Amino acid sequence: MLDNIQKQLLKEVADLYKMPKGAYNIRANGEKAARNTTENIDIVTKDDKPGIDIIIKDGTKNESVHIPVVLSESGIKETVYNDFYIGEDCDVVIVAGCGISNCGTHDSEHDGVHRFFVGKNSKIRYVEKHYGEGDGSGKRILNPVTEVYQKENSFVDMEMVQIKGVDSTHRVTKAELAEGATMIVHERLMTHGEQKATSVYEVELNGEGSSTDVISRSVAKDNSEQIFEAAIIGNTVCNGHAECDAIIMDNAHVVAVPKLDARNVDAALIHEAAIGKIAGEQLIKLMSLGLTEKEAEEQIIGGFLR
């Protein structure tokens, strides 16, 4: 079973204080640590490569799947393939996430490749949190790839969070939307120290009336570097919006490269981006209430990333 460090990681990445209700699969240090399936949600270990298939029956509602991964040994490097087959008319919550505690000298790396096949009229909320900790010189590396294939009138709401402790990440999210499908993404990202984070989104609006809203908020501290790329491709009557707001601090470096690609007269695409430091007035206001400058900064960042 899980040790205390692993339990702590689970709490950070999946808000889990004990075993979750419903379906779950917990992976610890490269092996299955626990699994539960339900009448509607099956989880099957893949034969050909590391990873699992999560199969959700048509009409499954108000259920959840948790598939957190924790690494507490130094020097583990794994690539895991998880496929989600979601039937029609479902309404489910999927919680993924990876926590790495690396107190050793070797790099620890988890690369998750998640594919979502979302059936007609289904509604999915997907939460993915990444977290790192540990005093070791070994790096904590996470390179997630997420592919989303949305059938007619499906709705996907993704929350992608990387708050702390991940030294290097290159995250790629691609989506293809059919008629009437909607995809909402909220990304929240904080980097510090010498961390590097690259986040790439590519959403193809293929079906009539499909729409997407990709919103990224990030804070770059110390000497960290962030690159944000978001491409929205409009192939039909569709609506796309992308927004990227970044707070830059210290000696950080932030690059935002959105891309709007309108291939149809009825594609309406909008993008906004802003990079800047914390407003001086905000800091002074909070400091006049008795906070130190550092406390005021933390308050503002906390609010910005909430």
Place this chain on the structure above:
Amino acid sequence: MLDNIQKQLLKEVADLYKMPKGAYNIRANGEKAARNTTENIDIVTKDDKPGIDIIIKDGTKNESVHIPVVLSESGIKETVYNDFYIGEDCDVVIVAGCGISNCGTHDSEHDGVHRFFVGKNSKIRYVEKHYGEGDGSGKRILNPVTEVYQKENSFVDMEMVQIKGVDSTHRVTKAELAEGATMIVHERLMTHGEQKATSVYEVELNGEGSSTDVISRSVAKDNSEQIFEAAIIGNTVCNGHAECDAIIMDNAHVVAVPKLDARNVDAALIHEAAIGKIAGEQLIKLMSLGLTEKEAEEQIIGGFLR
């Protein structure tokens, strides 16, 4: 001297109905057609390659330089290098532009490489218009490269216009700004038929208090294709803003790829982009006033590109 076609082209690209006042250099079909210099503005033919040096003395104010280019023969392909050496404390207007009338079967191409060395405290207004006409199957091709080096507290206001008739263009504009320098760009672009236009801006804000505002408005009709890339790099305390608004019509294809690159905590960078078709309500309003749909569209486009 100039024939009637050439005179018509001059009118389109430089609003010239007769020889301009002040300094000018008119290039027609690959050769110098007319030149005038003033006490403060000298124009010298380059020794080593096609092109001219325009040398403007310190303190030159309220003067103008016109350097239009017209091509009325089919099959001309030329690359011309023009360098502008602008002294300190100047206030001048520079009008460039190229008109191509191609009634023949061979492609006509003019590639202008313009470099601007702008002295301290100088103010420059630069207008560049590109225009094509002619029934021939030969293409009208324009690939301008513009480099701008701005010294302390200089101010450059650029108006880049390509309204009609250019089959293929790949325009690149790069700028480097010193302390307190400002660069404003207004680009207006219309493509139709099978035309392709790529427009790339890269502005480096190197000096404290430097700022830029790059505004592009474009209309893409028929099967035309437009690619707009604008990168703003903030290396110090600076302000950068880029905005790209495009109207898409028919089977056109529009891509907008802005890039904000903040390399300093005091760099404040903002971008907005929107691609969409003409709003239905606007059309209906104008049509209710008695305009046909085509007339209403033309009114709206005209207003948008003004």
